[in-house]
Amino acid sequence: MASTELEKKPSQAIDPADEPSVEWGWHGGFPKATQVAGWFSVFACLIMLIGNHQGILSGGGHFKTEDAWLIIIAVVLVIGLLIDLRRKKTAWRR
Template sequence: MATQQSAELEKHDAHAHHATDPHAEPSEAWGWHGEFPRATRAAGWICAAIMFIMLIGNHKGWNENVWLIVLGSGMVGILLLDKVRRRTSWRR
């Protein structure tokens, strides 16, 4: 009897580590957590545009401008790479 209770306590402790119940959220088993890919891409383009818009301002040196150009170009590059990979993913 004592071993059965300890086994149930261990099983209960194992489930206590998870924040969500897998039975309540069956999608957790296959990894979907409510992502919004279109909104994420739109936010990326908006952030990249804001980086370039921030070039207009009262900068005294080029240090700020270099960082804005590099970060904005990096964002655009990642977004374009994502677009190409989504287009060609069905061909593989």
């Protein structure tokens, strides 16, 4: 009579003692939560341009270093999020 238990592969590259999730095959992430958190971070960076410092959008009329940092960080986040979206969209082609 055939056994009803699943056979475990003896040649696993990852030891289940180190990573218990390898036994049941989950090594995923949280793609929707990552996108939501990323776009929220972009919004938070850009909304900080309107703050209590005298930057370009706060009535100071001068471009400050902190404004440049906030814009650069927001742009890098947007590029990363768009690359992530494109990678997920074309993942089935691999």
